[in-house]
Amino acid sequence: MLSANITKKLPGISIEVSFDFDRGILVIFGPSGSGKTTILNCIAGLRQPDKGHISLDGRVFYSSADHISTPARSRRIGYVFQDYALFPHLTVKDNIMYGIPSRCKKGKDYRIGTLDVLNMLKITHLQDRYPAQLSGGEKQRTALARALMVEPDILLLDEPLSALDHGNRKALQGELRELQRIWRIPFVLVTHSRKEMHALADEIIFLDKGKKGTHVFPDMRRAGLDLANLSESSPTYAVSGFTV
């Protein structure tokens, strides 16, 4: 279970969010500049909250009270960056294998085969290409494969579909759900697109500038909460009272 209670002040904005999340896809939804990526970075260990607590399956990543901050490299978190952050000087295959410890590469005793992941994401034929030779969708799949190869306990995705055209976006939405089902680890996905949120979310955190993030649970969705009518400018209003 991912448990987070984060307070972070940025120039002109204060982020405050608190949630527990166990399985499926959690979508963090909010307008640009509401601090969505900062929350992902805090979970990944790339930024530090001002105070709070972050833990995953009982492993404490961050605790301001106990002065704990686990470095990013030890958190076993997969992270798909918004601009993919593929290493431009490495081929697709080398990008994907970057996170595998060299002793595992030599001993070939790694649990997941590189080829399996390449096949699953349909990029086997691209393995010798460089990122500059890939389309947006191919880059996205490569970034996903690279993040999954390290067998993370959770996958963070920052606006994973925003740079794609309509066709690719639809296809990858389906694939993301399928990947989550196969991998059986929680996905935390950041988006400002209402359509993406509807297509992918099992649970949702609504963020608005200067307000506390609001958590919408699956039972609330099933109970007929009209998410479509949530206004982007006042997303917390429609679910007031359910703040975690």
Added chain:
Amino acid sequence: MFDPVILSLKVALAAVCIDFVAGMAIARTMARKEFMGKNVLESLIILPMVLPPTVLGYGLLILLGKRGLIGGFLLEHFDFQLIFTWSAAVIASAVVSFPLMYQSAKAAFAGVDISLEQAARTLGARELKIFLTITLPLAWPGILAGLVLSFARALGEFGATLMVAGNIPGKTQTIPLAIYFAVETGDTEAARNLVLVITALSFAAVFWLNWWCRTKVQTWKKGGTEHAQCEHH
């Protein structure tokens, strides 16, 4: 004729080695970290590029001389005289050419997208691995430019070298010094030959750098297809 050429190459290579090690550490720190007094420190690092070489030579003479801070210490404790040796020529060349190495390396490090280093961190990489496998290869074209430029500058160093290393044939007489004193003594043939040698060496270094950047770097920047096209052109 060959003594100054070999000595010059030795001095320039040794100076570039010093520039490389110091440049990597300082440029990497300056490109990523903010601290008090950074602007002052950066100005001091660049200063050798804008100061007349004789001023640097004078400063080095004070530091490395028999009664200088470093020179006096070495002489007293290790019975080693630094001044008027090829080591002094190396130090003079390294100091004069360092700003070129530093400027190129700093720009190269600053140009490496920070999210790539962060991505490597989330993939479990330690800082040394990130530096060696991500930062350094991506900054390499800029660093290499710095290496070549500082090598060429070290090869041509005259003023500071003359002041701290003197003009001892076979010991501290590098190509620029040999050219100057050949002209002084009317040996125009020796001067002409040495001018041709140093021009050819400098040209070869810069030409090789341009060729390397055009071919090798394009491989991953534009991809294999464009690379092939680039080579055809």
